[in-house]
Amino acid sequence: MKTHFIAIGGSAMHNLAIALKDKGYQVTGSDDAIFEPSKSRLEKKGILPQEMGWFPEKITPDIDAVILGMHAHQDNPELAKAKELGLKIYSYPEFLYEQSKNKTRVVIAGSHGKTTITSMILHVLNFHQKDVDFMVGAQLEGFDCMVKLTQDNDFMILEGDEYLSSPIDLRSKFLLYQPNIALMSGIAWDHINVFKTFDDYIDQFRKFVASITAGGVLVYNEEDPEVVKVVENAENYFRKIPYKTPEYEISNGKVYLKTEMGDVPLSVFGAHNLLNMEGARHICRQLGIMDEDFYEAIMSFKGASKRLEKVEREDKGTLYKDFAHAPSKVKAAVKAFTEQFKNDKKYGFLELHTYSSLNPAFLEQYDHAMDGLNEAIVFYSEDALKIKRMEPISSEFIKEKFKNENLKVFTNAEDLHAYWNTLDKTDGVYLMMSSGNFGGLDLTK
Structure with a gap:
């Protein structure tokens, strides 16, 4: 071909x-x-x-x-x-469907957590040498490529994105997959340059649920009220499997999952990651992986790329980077970080980089997003605003929307880098949240 x-x-x-x-x-x-x-x-x-x-x-x-x-x-x-x-012209998701239309399609959707959940599922399947086709939105340890397509595999695991399919196909990507098995992790307004109202955004998830094949399965986060509403109002027939945050404890800086089989030590932290893990466990059950085998494999899962990923620094300082940029993702990452390192001095840096995160109307969503950090820093580039043809935003406006008077705000990379260089990275712990690179900041030095 x-x-x-x-x-x-x-x-x-x-x-x-x-x-x-x-x-x-x-x-x-x-x-x-x-x-x-x-x-x-x-x-x-x-x-x-x-x-x-x-x-x-x-x-x-x-x-x-x-x-x-x-x-x-x-x-x-x-x-x-x-x-x-x-x-024949295909969008990316349309072509993936063509490649998987004779397979059992498993689609992981949600405003947040979908990359991590998909990564967890693939890690467990790989650990137990279960071969599947897949598409995931991050590079994974143990995998050469983010996409795998074969003639013979029975299952296709797809990370389902709600963004547009192509310049000539304005449907959400995940509406093209027609899942046999689906998961919905959460709904929090995003991509406001495309979905102008929250209801327009939620409507994509209503359509996604409606696209589940007859007699299919939906695993869903019962702690998210918007997800629950979408699931309860669905008119098509599918089996519903709810999940919630499992019990866990933190002991000597290590997270332990409380299970019927005893305490399971984990290599990741954060309540949102444990919630993601529970969703992944239910999907793996649908794929024939028993709980005992799931827990055996998940102990070695270290996280998806740029999702609370530890950065190895030359000075051995403790620093994590996270792709978090949308408000719900920032809040989850900060909560996980402050819980994990409650006895340390905590620095949190957030770069407002996307169209949505720089939109004054959307900034309301960031209220108290950086609470719990000893030092909270927000960076956005005034040049980026000009490139995106957006109006200037004042530092005072940012502080007001974050509801954090002690917030430090930087609007050009040189000033941010100068501040960064004054900090002793071995004193305290650092969380760097961005879908960009903080104006070229080297996090390893």
């Missing part, structure tokens, strides 16, 4: 391209910019475009599938050529 990727360099897209190359497909692609690690990984597989840009001549009648990434625009010249030739 001959496939061509328009915008091959994206995090998700380049992993799918590699998976198809590994499957034996003929793969080509284009992009106007490709950064690391995508560049090196594509080059290693021999599918890195020789030059950057869009080349309509690459689009030929013998191409079986054109896969369109979100990074491309509607007026992309390669897309126009594909339409002119009448080629």
Whole structure:
């Protein structure tokens, strides 16, 4: 099969391209910019475009599938050529469905926790040498690629994202998967540049639940009232399995899960991670993994990339980085961190980096998000606001919305880096929350 990727360099897209190359497909692609690690990984597989840009001549009648990434625009010249030739054009999720439509599809959805839950499931299955196809949104220890596609595997584990499918397909990605087994971890308004109201956002999850195949299964977080409402109002038939935070204790800095089989020591911390773990356990049950085998495997799970991930520093200081940027994710990460390190001086840094997090109307959601930290620091770039064509935001406004008078606010990277360099990283513990990089801050030094 001959496939061509328009915008091959994206995090998700380049992993799918590699998976198809590994499957034996003929793969080509284009992009106007490709950064690391995508560049090196594509080059290693021999599918890195020789030059950057869009080349309509690459689009030929013998191409079986054109896969369109979100990074491309509607007026992309390669897309126009594909339409002119009448080629089959897929969004990323649409193509994944095509690859898995004859398999049992397990879709993990939710505003937060979906990457971690998917990672936990894959870790347990890998530990017990259960081979499945998958797509996950983070690089995992023990896995070469974020996507795996085979002819023979019976199951496909999919991280279900509610964001748009492609520039020409404005449906939420997870609406294309039609799950046989699904999980919903939580609902907290996000992507406000696309979903203008909270109800519009919730409606994507209503549609997701409605897309579960007849007689399917939904594992859901019964502690989230919005999730419960969506599940209770669903009109289609499926089996409902609720889950909640399990019992646990922290002893000498170690987290122990309280189970019928005794205390299970864990390598991760935070109530939200234990809630995620409980959801993963119920999904694994559906896949034939008994609880005893689940606990045996989960003890060695160290977390998904950038999800309360410990950074090895040259000075041996204690520092964790987390992808948290949406308010619910920030609150969960801070709560976990303050609970785990209650006797230490705690520094928390948050970069407001996304369109949503910089929107004044959305900033209301961050109230008390940094409470419990001894030092709370928020950074956002005034240049980023200009690039996004957004109005300036004052430091006082940020403090007001976070409801934290002691909040330190930095609006340019130089000042943030200067402050960072004054801190002794061996004194206290550090939590760095961002989907960016704090203006190029090196967290290892």
